[in-house]
Amino acid sequence: MTVTLTDLLPAELRRSWVMDGTCPDLDLYSLYRARQIADLHRTAVIDDKGKLCYTALDRKVRCLAEGLRGVGIGAGDVVAVQLPNNRNAVIADLALAALGAVALPFPVGRGAGEAECLLRRAEAVAVIAAIEHRGQNHATDLQALAPALPALRHVIAAGRGTAPDGTIPLAQLLRTDPTGFVPARPDPDSAARILVSSGSEAEPKMVAYSHNALAGGRGNFLASLMPDGTPPRCLFLVPLGSAFGSNGTAVTLARHGGTLVLLDHFTPEAALAAVREHGPTHILGVPTMIRMMLEALEKTDGPLPAPTALVLGGAPLDEATASAAAEAFGCPVVNLYGSADGVNCHTGLGHSVPPTDRSGVVAGRPDPRVADIRIADPDTHERLPDGRIGEIVSRGPMTPLRYVASPDLDARYRTPEGWVRTGDLGFLDGEGVLHVVGRLKDIVIRGGANISPAEVERELVSHPQVRDAVCVGVPDPLMGERLAACLVGKGSEVPTLTELGAYLEEGGLDRHKHPEHLLVLPELPLTAAGKPDRAALRRRIVERGAALVEA
Structure with missing residues (x-):
């Protein structure tokens, strides 16, 4: 491996979190093995093929690890994984950890151009990809990229169908004899996984995380939502290949010995069926998914089994959605503020509905066992006193090692003391x-006046006829930018732009912040990670122009 994944935090700071018990100081596969030995037949994964226990999963992991070692993949190598949420994705995660390799997961649905960018910059030596998923042939597309990627030696094709020419069938590697496999024992503070974040950059950001940062820092986050310490049963509505999904294999299984309930594709009907059938303790998703589930729930009968928590992140959570979800699911709704870059804060189990504040989103009290959070002056990086608005910066056990192949991002988003600059504004x-x-950055500038889309979105989703709302800025020759509201309505009646303006004015929102374009959609387009696709919405408005309604 030639890509540099050294740590930008002082080694003595990392070790202090081991010494005080904050981080387990074991690699992910060793943690998983300890869980497997402690409870041989506990269910590890539930997917469309059924249940897989810890021992059966471990055998498949060892088979794959030995098979990968046989084709020359070893410690420190970066291996990309583009698979849907199923047991193969979990097997790949653990097998790469057992080899001491570095996993680079990214969700299915992302195109070949973005995949090429990730593989090239990370110098991935192999990629494990789906033969076919929902009409997309990822393994074929990635095999076609191989000649342009000097580091890429293997494309491994997974799932149903015939493996494309030139690829290695995953099924073949899973038949390898695991008897002689001896797992690596990587340094727990070395790289284990690369998280991908689209962020606001021209190319996706890649962030390297250690075993301790995942199992320790991120593991402590989930531990805070396990009131009696019982191993969790987590229904992941978000892709395991997303940053939010990194709480799957490394945290739910390896750290906490729990069970993963997986859907290879999210639909509200499938998600509700999984809740009824499997009774998860924790449901992890984005607010848009929950709004879709609430709408679908109106068409079904009978209460849902109550989880311990509904954990929502990836996009702002409004009070109306939180209140409806808390009533429908019969559990606390946890508002998670977090990112791939190393920030995590949540509202916890102490509130059925997260507290609200008209000045912004209440993100909860930071947990230094996960990530300490401060407010800093965006220009000088000096710490600001409580109550002052500034840039949110974070540093703690879940802080990543560094950005991958992007020294410019390290310089821009990491302070000399190792604090991660989030680009978010807030206060304590x-x-x-x-x-x-x-x-x-996410500011629309209309005629020299700043508009925060998040502020307007919070007001729009409180409208009784609006189910979902995203606001984006669109270019304008006179004003520079104007604000566009992209809405999904409740039922057949959707407010007009004039009616929305009257509603917002009644709520006290300044007139210059009112949307001037309206796009009404049956559903919001989502990115591969399950978040509203703001770029796609912006393009659609620019292409069609003026005030729009789409049926």
Whole structure:
């Protein structure tokens, strides 16, 4: 491996978190093996093929690890994984950890151009990809890229269908005899996984995480939502290949000995069926998915089995959605503020509905066992006192090692002391609770006046006829930019732009912040990671122009 994945945090700081018990100081596969030995027949994965216990999963992991070692993949090699949420994705995660290799997962649905960018910059030596998933042939597409990627030696084709010419069938590697396999024992503070974040950059950001940062820092986040320490049963509505999904194999299984309930493709009907059949303790998704589930739930009968928590992140959570979800699911709704870049804060189990604040999103009280959070001056990086709005910066056990092959991002988003700059604006109140008020970059500038899309979105989703709302800025020759509202309505009646303006004015929102374009959709387009696709919405409005309604 030639890509540099050294740590930008001082080694003594990392070791302090091991010494005080914050991080387990074991690699992910060793943690998993300990869980397997402790409970041989506990269910590890539930997917469309049924149940897989810890021992059966471990045998498949060892088979794959030995098979990968046989084709020359070893410690330190970066191996990309583009698979849907199923047992193969989990097997690949653990097999790469057992080899001491570095996993680079990214969700199915991302195109070949983005995949090529990730593989090239990370110098991936192999990629494990789906033969076919929902009409897309990822293995074929990636095999076609191989000649342009000097580091890429193997494309491994997974799933149903015939493996494309030139690829290695995953099924073949899974038939390898695992008897002689001896797992590697990588340094727990070395790279284990690369998280991908689209962020606001021209190319996706890649962030390297250690075993300790995943199992320790991120593991402590989930531990705070396990009131009695019982191993969790987590229904992941988000892709395991996303940053949010990194709480799957490494955290739910390896750290906590729990069970993963997986859907290879999200639909509200399938998600509700999984809740009824498998009774998850934790449901992890984005607010848009929950709004879709709430709408589908109106067409079904009978209460749902109550989970311990509904954990929502990836996009702002409004009070109306949180209240409806808490009532429908019969459990606390946890608002998660987090990112691939190394920030995590949530509202916890103490509230059925997360507290709200008209100045922004209440993100909860930071947990230093996960990530300590401060507010800093965006220009000088100096710490600001409580109550002052500034840039949210984070440093703690889940802080990543560094950005991958992007020294410019390290220089831009990491301070000399190792704090991660989030690009988010917020403040800490007198009780130490974090409030997120907007983005440094995500500002629409209309005629020299700044508009925060998040502020307008919070008001729009409170409208009784609006189910979902995303606001984006679109170019304008006179004003520079104008604000566009992209809405999904409740039922057949959707408010007009004039009616929305009246509603927002009644709520006290300044007139210059009112949307001037309207796009009404049956559903919001989502990125491969399950978040609203703002870029696609912006393109659609620019292409069609003016005030729009789509049926």
